[in-house]
Amino acid sequence: MKRLTSLLATALLVLAMACTALADRSVPLAYSSPEPQGTATLAMADTTSKDQLYAQRMGLDTFDDEAEYANSADSSVNDPLEGWNRFWFSFNDSLYIDVLKPLHKGYSAVTPWELRAGVSNFFHNLLFPVRFVSAILQGKLADASVESARFIVNTTAGFGGLMNPAEDKKPLIKVSGDEEDLGQTFGAWGMGEGLYIVWPLLGPSSLRDSAGMVGDSFLNPVSYITPWHSSLGVKGYGEFNDMDQRITQYEELKKSAIEPYLAIRNAYIQSRRARVAK
Amino acid sequence: MIGFLSGIRGIARALVLCLVLTLCASAAQAAPSAAQDALKKSLDTVFSTLNDPQYKDEANREELLNRIETVVQSIFDYTEFSARTVGRKWHKFTPDQQHRFASAFADLIRATYIERVKGYSGNGVTYVGERRSTKGDKVEIQTLLDYQGKSVPVDYRMLQKDTWVIYDVIVEGVSLVKNYRTQFQELLNDDENADSLIARVKARAEEVRTQSGKTD
Numbered sequence: 001m002k003r004l005t006s007l008l009a010t011a012l013l014v015l016a017m018a019c020t021a022l023a024d025r026s027v028p029l030a031y032s033s034p035e036p037q038g039t040a041t042l043a044m045a046d047t048t049s050k051d052q053l054y055a056q057r058m059g060l061d062t063f064d065d066e067a068e069y070a071n072s073a074d075s076s077v078n079d080p081l082e083g084w085n086r087f088w089f090s091f092n093d094s095l096y097i098d099v100l101k102p103l104h105k106g107y108s109a110v111t112p113w114e115l116r117a118g119v120s121n122f123f124h125n126l127l128f129p130v131r132f133v134s135a136i137l138q139g140k141l142a143d144a145s146v147e148s149a150r151f152i153v154n155t156t157a158g159f160g161g162l163m164n165p166a167e168d169k170k171p172l173i174k175v176s177g178d179e180e181d182l183g184q185t186f187g188a189w190g191m192g193e194g195l196y197i198v199w200p201l202l203g204p205s206s207l208r209d210s211a212g213m214v215g216d217s218f219l220n221p222v223s224y225i226t227p228w229h230s231s232l233g234v235k236g237y238g239e240f241n242d243m244d245q246r247i248t249q250y251e252e253l254k255k256s257a258i259e260p261y262l263a264i265r266n267a268y269i270q271s272r273r274a275r276v277a278k
Numbered sequence: 279m280i281g282f283l284s285g286i287r288g289i290a291r292a293l294v295l296c297l298v299l300t301l302c303a304s305a306a307q308a309a310p311s312a313a314q315d316a317l318k319k320s321l322d323t324v325f326s327t328l329n330d331p332q333y334k335d336e337a338n339r340e341e342l343l344n345r346i347e348t349v350v351q352s353i354f355d356y357t358e359f360s361a362r363t364v365g366r367k368w369h370k371f372t373p374d375q376q377h378r379f380a381s382a383f384a385d386l387i388r389a390t391y392i393e394r395v396k397g398y399s400g401n402g403v404t405y406v407g408e409r410r411s412t413k414g415d416k417v418e419i420q421t422l423l424d425y426q427g428k429s430v431p432v433d434y435r436m437l438q439k440d441t442w443v444i445y446d447v448i449v450e451g452v453s454l455v456k457n458y459r460t461q462f463q464e465l466l467n468d469d470e471n472a473d474s475l476i477a478r479v480k481a482r483a484e485e486v487r488t489q490s491g492k493t494d
Contacts, residue, residue: 063418065411065435069362069455077460177431245426255486256390258478259461266460267452274451 077269078195085198089261092203093254096247104243116241118162123238125154125161129219134180138188143180146171176278182219183212187276196265204268313417314405316442317434320353325402328395339396347392356380356387358437358445363458367466375472382476386483393490400424403432417442 079085108116128151135144153166186208187193194207205213217223222238225231250264257263324346327333333342360380361368371379401424409418416437422429435446446455465475 063409063411065413065416252390252394255489256386257461258458258482259465262461262464263457266457270452270456271450278451 077265078193079265080195081197085196085265086261088198088200089264091200092198093260095201096250100240100243101247104240104247107240108244119238119241121154121158121164122161123222123241125151125158125164126221127219129221130182130216131180133219134182134185137182137185138180140176140180142171142173143175146173146175178275178278181212182215183209183272184276186212187272193269193272196269204264206269206272209272311408311417313436313438313442314408314419316353317419317436317444318405320349321403323349324395328398342396343388343392346395347388350387350392351384353442353444354387355437355439355443355445356384358443359383359455362445362455364462364466365459367472371472375476379472379476379479382479382483386479386486389483389486389490393486398425400426404429418448 128147131147132144132151135141135147149171150166150169153169154161154164157163157165183206191208193209196204196206197210198204199210202213220235222234223231225234253263253267254260327342327345327349332338333345357376357380360376360383363383364371364379368376403421403423405419405421407420409420410416411418416435419434419436421432421434423432424430431450433448434444435448436442436444446453448454462475465478470478
């Protein structure tokens, strides 16, 4: 017993150290590609090594501006199914704007916001296994422990997850602050996103993230409700309850875009890549 | 029982060590830079204008937007932003086209993003960190924006001209410049020239304006 617990303590310590080492993954390239024509007339402050030393001395992270905005470094997306994708994109677009948005408006009119917030919290709390397992699989033990603490507090003091009393409690340990899922886990393991695909109803995804979604649904307790159509109904309701925020976000991005399909595709890929890197 | 207790002690020791490590890490963080000061000054003005009771009135909305736009113009470099969104082909634009493109873009940003802040009610921003470019000439200020009860990560990329100016905004990992860039690249590949691109940006701003006019 004694040996076991001290072993456990040592393992915890080692993993805590490993955690900080793993966090270094997000440090960007130190290589600056020369970019003679692309940024030639843009303001080029003289590059003194003094500044760089300053950054190093102050322990600041760095980002490689020139490589990131270089012409070659375009966030290329593999989109061989563009025809299919564009079809479902416009299908989803009218579904969100013409059907779900007015439906949700009616739903918000007849339900108090306390109920909607409670439902939202409840489903979010229920998805704890997805976040926990994904964090563990990526070796993010701090994230996993904070998720567990939140789950325990919200399930007990928050009446089974209906309320979110852990929301404004800041964790003492440093966590990435973004919610993990299996798609990100596969990405963290080095898997590329594969091709870009737009699903009917579900929206933008990639091959990797679609596989992640299938795995996530195995970790979602709602999947185990029988019969299958009740399970689907409950899941659908959970999604619908939160729909307004998703639609607003989508509409705003679409509004500011010159070419909405490309804008949404790029936003999806960029945000997933950022979350994998976190 | 004794074994259990010493195990607890072991865990406690591990935790203390972790805590010390995190404390050391946060102590290494730098004092706010000139870039952050400039950004903070502008954002503070925006939020205090938004909270100003005299602009709560619907009638003063246009004036509110104008005031915010003035602040944004002083810190956001539309030319740098436009140049990056167009990329290599920017140098094939004539100076006149470059100028018209930047102002069309400024108009679109006003119609979409600046228009959006008018209903903002939140606790503003917290500054969480900053990064320097590898060459040391540019800075990324990392903030969290309190928006509809959530904290949204918003990073501002800045460079120094006469003053520090923003050339890209990264919301939840999505860079605005890169997002427009993929759109423009495809459009410019499709044999569109500068003038038709400018026309498209202008048309878009116009469209958004009539749309939001309808819903208001």
